[in-house]
Amino acid sequence: MLERVDGIFIITPVAEDDRKKHPSFGETKSHSFDEAIDIVGFGRTGWQVFLVSALVMLAVINETMGISIIIPAARCDLNLSATDKGMLTGVSFAGIILTSHFWGYLADTKGRKNVIIVSLMLTSVCSLMSSMAATFGTMVVLRLFAGMCISAPSATIYAYLGEFVRTDKRTLMISFASVSVGLSSVFVGSIGWAVLSQNWSVLIPGLMIDFRPWRLLLVLFSLPGAIGAVWMYFLPESPKFYLAQGLDDKALAVLRQMYVETHPGRGLQDCPVKRITPEVGEAGTTVHATGKGLCAVLRDMWDQTVPLFSRPHLLYFSVCCALQFGMFFVSAGMGLWYPEIVNQMTTRNQNGSETICEALKGVDSPDEDFVSYENNFLLEKDALELCDDHVSQDAFVCLVVLGSVYSLLYLIMTAFLKCMNRGYILVSHLIISGVSGVLLVFVNQTQAVLVLICFLIIFAGSSISLVNGAAVSLFPTNIRATAVCLSLMMGRLGSVAGTNFIGLILEDHCHLTFALFAGCSLLGAILALILPSR
Numbered sequence: 330m331l332e333r334v335d336g337i338f339i340i341t342p343v344a345e346d347d348r349k350k351h352p353s354f355g356e357t358k359s360h361s362f363d364e365a366i367d368i369v370g371f372g373r374t375g376w377q378v379f380l381v382s383a384l385v386m387l388a389v390i391n392e393t394m395g396i397s398i399i400i401p402a403a404r405c406d407l408n409l410s411a412t413d414k415g416m417l418t419g420v421s422f423a424g425i426i427l428t429s430h431f432w433g434y435l436a437d438t439k440g441r442k443n444v445i446i447v448s449l450m451l452t453s454v455c456s457l458m459s460s461m462a463a464t465f466g467t468m469v470v471l472r473l474f475a476g477m478c479i480s481a482p483s484a485t486i487y488a489y490l491g492e493f494v495r496t497d498k499r500t501l502m503i504s505f506a507s508v509s510v511g512l513s514s515v516f517v518g519s520i521g522w523a524v525l526s527q528n529w530s531v532l533i534p535g536l537m538i539d540f541r542p543w544r545l546l547l548v549l550f551s552l553p554g555a556i557g558a559v560w561m562y563f564l565p566e567s568p569k570f571y572l573a574q575g576l577d578d579k580a581l582a583v584l585r586q587m588y589v590e591t592h593p594g595r596g597l598q599d600c601p602v603k604r605i606t607p608e609v610g611e612a613g614t615t616v617h618a619t620g621k622g623l624c625a626v627l628r629d630m631w632d633q634t635v636p637l638f639s640r641p642h643l644l645y646f647s648v649c650c651a652l653q654f655g656m657f658f659v660s661a662g663m664g665l666w667y668p669e670i671v672n673q674m675t676t677r678n679q680n681g682s683e684t685i686c687e688a689l690k691g692v693d694s695p696d697e698d699f700v701s702y703e704n705n706f707l708l709e710k711d712a713l714e715l716c717d718d719h720v721s722q723d724a725f726v727c728l729v730v731l732g733s734v735y736s737l738l739y740l741i742m743t744a745f746l747k748c749m750n751r752g753y754i755l756v757s758h759l760i761i762s763g764v765s766g767v768l769l770v771f772v773n774q775t776q777a778v779l780v781l782i783c784f785l786i787i788f789a790g791s792s793i794s795l796v797n798g799a800a801v802s803l804f805p806t807n808i809r810a811t812a813v814c815l816s817l818m819m820g821r822l823g824s825v826a827g828t829n830f831i832g833l834i835l836e837d838h839c840h841l842t843f844a845l846f847a848g849c850s851l852l853g854a855i856l857a858l859i860l861p862s863r
Contacts, residue, residue: 383506445485568580650819684778
């Protein structure tokens with residue numbers, strides 16, 4: 330303690346009684362995580378995390394949706410029947426659903442970065458092996474494994490990205506990165522168009538297969554994931570994950586490095602962030618591995634999941650799951666049928682005075698469990714004598730157009746998030762989607778119908794990133810990845826349900842079909858009011 334005696338300053342030790350009277354004496358200031366992020370700034374590491382997250386999102390869509398244009402091109406080489414094509418379309422989604430819970434548990438206990446890197450590399454290996462598949466059975470197994478692996482980054486990447494920015498900026502950053510979801514459709518459509526328009530074949534003697542353009546396309550679709558995995562290897566783990574695991578020193582090391590990047594001329598020791606205050610609900614709640622073996626893993630997964638089904642998280646978690654199911658039900662379910670509906674409206678409704686249900690009379694419904702993209706994108710010729718694996722350019726055009734519209738909407742939504750709360754935008758989007766579905770039944774102008782069905786799909790689909798942002802913000806770090814993975818698992822179930830639901834009732838109950846899809850969006854708008862608006 331500094332004292333002044335006869336004009337002279339003397340340093341004396343602090344007595345124990347004085348320390349008790351002033352417990353904060355000599356203590357280092359503690360910052361909240363949001364305060365720490367403000368101090369260190371958003372520099373090179375932050376932008377790299379953003380860009381690699383966008384790349385990973387693109388890779389996920391490549392793996393799950395890219396197969397839609399590969400299946401028709403591979404039908405002759407793999408001798409695919411209608412049922413086989415439907416199974417190949419749906420098997421990746423089945424893999425995602427089967428492993429979502431497990432990957433969420435691993436991401437919350439072993440780290441976001443490690444799980445994403447391993448799963449992306451495994452996905453790339455499965456895709457490369459798929460390009461060499463000689464039989465339908467081999468292809469199904471490999472695509473199932475690819476879906477099981479891509480399940481991890483499809484959800485965990487949102488938690489990883491969100492944990493490098495302030496809580497109130499997470500939805501904005503996730504929405505901005507989600508522009509790549511739209512760009513992925515443009516990527517799949519344009520690259521597919523360029524590759525599948527070629528006609529060449531290379532015999533691989535050891536495997537006894539003809540390496541044709543569709544096999545090359547599988548390799549090209551896997552490249553963004555492989556590049557993302559290598560890029561992430563050089564980036565840090567989420568500092569929020571370190572804090573949740575009690576590894577404060579590692580979290581501070583990441584923050585100090587980020588501080589140096591945004592403050593040229595400063596050193597690591599100059600970073601003012603010395604301590605981080607644990608967030609409410611996170612301290613002392615981390616699940617650690619309790620042993621080895623399947624039973625121990627299952628017990629840990631149970632312990633990791635239970636908090637989501639109890640207060641205070643049960644209500645918000647249930648709403649997020651319901652919203653994801655509904656939004657995927659509308660956007661993916663109706664989205665797969667969009668090209669077929671557009672074709673019917675433009676070819677049958679020549680006079681431009683029929684409603685959508687009048688124009689869709691007689692639309693054939695698929696028999697397979699999972700509706701193949703090819704049933705929607707292509708008008709196939711009957712293969713009587715010569716197998717036809719030509720892919721119509723309409724499939725590529727549809728992907729490019731929808732992807733471009735999605736990208737534009739995500740950019741507009743990101744701009745609005747700077748001045749509006751997340752909740753207002755989410756409710757508005759779902760209301761626009763629902764009202765568009767209702768108007769579809771009554772409007773009889775072809776151009777208006779095409780715009781309305783596009784609104785029904787894209788405003789529901791773009792809302793998915795808003796709910797992902799809400800999930801990342803609402804749940805504590807130690808259960809965040811599990812919450813996002815499980816909510817997106819419900820979304821995948823919704824996409825499968827929506828696709829098959831349309832196939833079952835569209836022809837016989839057209840008005841009911843669009844009414845139910847519109848009602849699903851409007852019900853989602855009501856549920857969205859439960860979530861915090863910020």
